[in-house]
Each structure stands twice: as C-alpha cells, then as structure tokens.
Amino acid sequence: MNLIIEGKDMNTKQQGFTLVEIAIVLVIIGLLLGGVLKGQEMIKSAKVKSQMQQIDGISAAFNTYQDKYGAMPGDDANAAANTGVAGLAAGNGNGDISRAEGNARVWQHLEGANLLAGYTPGANGRFLNKYGQQTFVDSNYAGLSGAIVCTSVPNDVAVEIDRKIDNGDGASGSMRRHNQTAYPATAGNSWICTAA
Template sequence: MKTMDKTAPRGDANASQKGFTLIELSIVLVIIGLLVGGVIKGKDLIDNTKTTKFIQEVQAYQDAITAYEERYGADPFNDTLQRFGEANNTDSATATLRLRIAGLISLAPGANTPTNAVALHVFNDSITFLAGNVMAGTATNLGTANDTLVCFEGVPSEAAAAADTKYDDGVANTGNIRAATEATAGTAVTATATASFGTNTATVCALAN
C-alpha cells in the first residue's frame, strides 16, 4: 500500500536565509550617516546659539554696571548708601541684589521679587561680582577699587574666547575681558588672570566699558 508523504515542501532553504545585499547595506549605512550627521549638526547649532547668547550676556552685564554707575553715581559692588534698604556690604550677593532692584538685570529663576540669589548665565553656571582692582596675574589690574567686575564661571572655552574676540582684544590676560582662575561655584572667583581660556571651561571676568 502506497503511503502519502505528508511532509510540507521545504522550498528553497536559501530564500529564508538570504542576507542583505551590498546595495541594501549601502543604503543602511547612508541612513546611519545622515542620522549621525544630523545629530552633530544639531548640537553644533545649539552650541553656536548658546555662544551667541553668552556674548550678548557679557555685553548686557557690562551695560548694566555702567547704567547703575551713571544713574546712582556709584558702582554696584561698592555702593554704601543703602539706597534700597539693603545691607551695607561690598560683596557679590549684595551687588546682584542692587542690580535687580534697579531693574538692570533679570530676577532669579522663579522669583517674583529681587533677591541676592546667584544669577546664572546661558551655560547654567554662576555670575558673580568683584571689585575692579583685584584682577592680578600676568597683566595689570582691570580697574580700580571703585569699579565692578562681572565674572562668568564655567563657560566653555570656545565661547569665552569668542566673547573676548567680539568685545575686547582676543587675548585672555589683557584688556577688559580676561580669563580668571576658578573658585567655589556660586562665590566670587579668585581674581588671578590666566594666559588662556583653556581647552574645557573657563571663568571670564569683564570690566564695564
């Protein structure tokens, strides 16, 4: 008696095990390359936008200090008249408060009234203030004891150099914009000029023009 072979036809085994062709692999690699390139391009665009914003912030804070001096006849770091009812202090926190009460810099994030909370720049690190005669180092002091320095901590080196080139002489330890050594975050920097803005981050101190 003849028995029926009930086994299903196997077909071409090679058909189910077929891999990518060179053309398909090329297409996949091109797509991956485009995605990676897009991510890098997007990051570059964000970085460039932040650098532009930082350059504007440096100028804005220099202008704020100048405006305070012109309006009140004293610099915000050393103003001792307690014109706003603030403490008679010469420190970064009090200078920040004075500039906020005067409406010359923005309020702290989430605040509805002026406070002495540390201001933050576009790269999300501290903005502090110093007397203008304390920038020691390889070049002369930036200003006198009656001037106010504004210092931006934790700034990417390229952005720091770009700001110096845009508004000053492009040299890290001369002019009105200089690199300085870093101190504790949120406090005034150790005001010693350094020869470069480094390769990672830098502290940038600027004197009002």
Template structure:
C-alpha cells in the same frame, strides 16, 4: 534540497550608512547650535551686567553695591557693611563672594530693586534666603559676579565682570567674540575655574576640556 541565503546588497548597505551619517550629522549640528546659543548667552550676560551698572550710576550718581544712600533711594535695599569702603566709587569684595553684606553681592540687590535686572530683590541676608540660589547664574550654571578689584594684578579697569564654570572651547569663543582671542591679554582674560583672582591662563595652557573663569574689564 538547496538552502539559499540572502545577505544585504551593497546598495542596501550604502543606504543604511547614509541614514546613519545623516543622523550623526544632525546630532552634531544640533549640539553645535546649542553650544553656540550658550556662548551668545554668556556674552550677553557680560554686556547686560555692564549696562546695569552704567544705568544705575547714571540714575543715582553712585555705584550699585557701593551706594551709601541706597536705603533711602530704594525700599528694602541694604547698605553694604563689608567688602570695602562704602561710597568710595568702587565695587569692592570678591566677584564670587557669598557674604551677604559685601558690596559685590549687594550689587545684585541694588540693580534688581532699581528694576534694571530681574531676580529676587530681598536682602541676601534675609531669613530663608539661600545665597547660592539668590546669586545670578549663567547659561551653564556658573556664577556671574562684579568687582572693582582687578582679579589679575596690574589689569586696568573701572570694574570687572567674571563668569565661571566655562569649558575651554566656550571660553575661547567668548574671548574671540569680545576681544582678541588671547586668554592672557586684552580686555577679556581667563583664570582657572572658580578662581577669585590669580594669574591669567596662557594660550598654550588653554584646553577645550578644562573649566575656566572668564573675566572682562570695563
């Protein structure tokens, strides 16, 4: 008796490889679309946050967070007592501060109570408030913050918006979308991940796998 063994034909193997290629292509394309959506969301957060500030300033003739008369304007609002000098026209305190009485933290309560931004308008120092949960986050879970103090020495601007926990490829795309694509120049600059301030990242040091803080000057 003769036993015959039948393997896959070249056509069958080719069909399988095509199907695998299509599946991999779909997965990669889907991931690319997700990443693109996250970058757009982060860029939108920069623009929205600046709009909150300008709108508040236009309505009340004061900076949110730095407003000395906020308690009389907005029910439940807290006047800052740390982070800087209230009423001097600058939002002081570190952009990533977690001190509930800092100007840079109370910025968020003021714009929320003014119905310019969504979120919890209670005092960040209130009972039951977890400050890390109360503060706003971007699409990748990083902090969004505002300060009037340049996070990079000598950088000109009225105020600065920073976001962290951003991968190098995200940070590069954000810089290209908003500025010149160079991490150490222009109105958008990069810092090491989680840094409150420091020296801007050079182009040669920027790697896709790294984690960075992206700041924009306004």
C-alpha cells in the same frame, strides 16, 4: 515539490542584504549622525551667544544704575532710598567695589532698581550665569581698571567668548582670564573678566 523556473529554485529565500541596501542604510545613519552633531554645535553656539549677551546686559545695567543714582551698584550707600526697596543692604559708598559688595550687593541693587532681568540667586545671593556658575563684580581686577565683571565658564567657552569679543588671549586685551594667563586646553573652568 520545488518549482524551478529557468534553472532557479523559486522556494529558496534570499539571505542577507544587497550592497545597495547596505549603502542606503549607511547613508541614512551618516545623515542622522551629521544632523545630531550639527544640532549639538548649534546648541553650544547659542549658549555661548547667550552668555555674551548676559555679560553685555550686566554691563548695561551697571552703567544705567550709575547714571541714574550717581553711585555704583553694590557700593551705593543709599541703595534702599535710591531703589525704593526697604531694607536693601547698603554698600560703604567709597567708590570701590569690595568682594562682599561685588558678590551679592551688586545683584541685589540691580534687581532692586529693576535693571537686571533673569537674576538667579545662588549661594549667599550670588549671581549665576548661563552655565550655572558664579558671576561677580570687583574693582581693578585681572589687570583691568575700574569696575570689572567676571564670570566662570568652561575653558573652551572662555576661549570662544574672548576670541569673539577681544583677541582670544587670556593674558591681554579688554577681556582677560582672572590670573592673566592663557586659557588651558584641558577640561575645567576659567574666570573671564571684562570692564563693566
């Protein structure tokens, strides 16, 4: 027996959602997606800022070592005596950082002098940046003079760091791409270089 009040069958169940319910669900989904995307953007921005701070920290440590010991880390012929770390490999002391000195010895000398926090050795004692990529020091590299710090980061990050520090152009300025060309818009990595 069906109960009928004012012409409506009270035992019939409503089918589907109302437009108001659908609109509320869509608003909630939109807010969640917006929050996730904003969160990802904030994480990326924090990582870029952290990478910029790491580059600044390397430069500060490099210059402090020079001031303290009168030699460039990596090139220091008296590194073991200067740092007090027995067996620390010495550089050749010629005032120029070679690739071998800049790939590993720089980081070993800075760590030995307790000037570089967060040193993470990679293959062959190389320094790894916030993106897990190699960082090295070289002399007169990428069209820049003196001791130059270079690190490999994703192309979009390279552009962002260069834009925040310099002019956003990999071919000129105080921060450059290793081959002094514009940053590619495609996926991949670029070496960004600046004076130590």
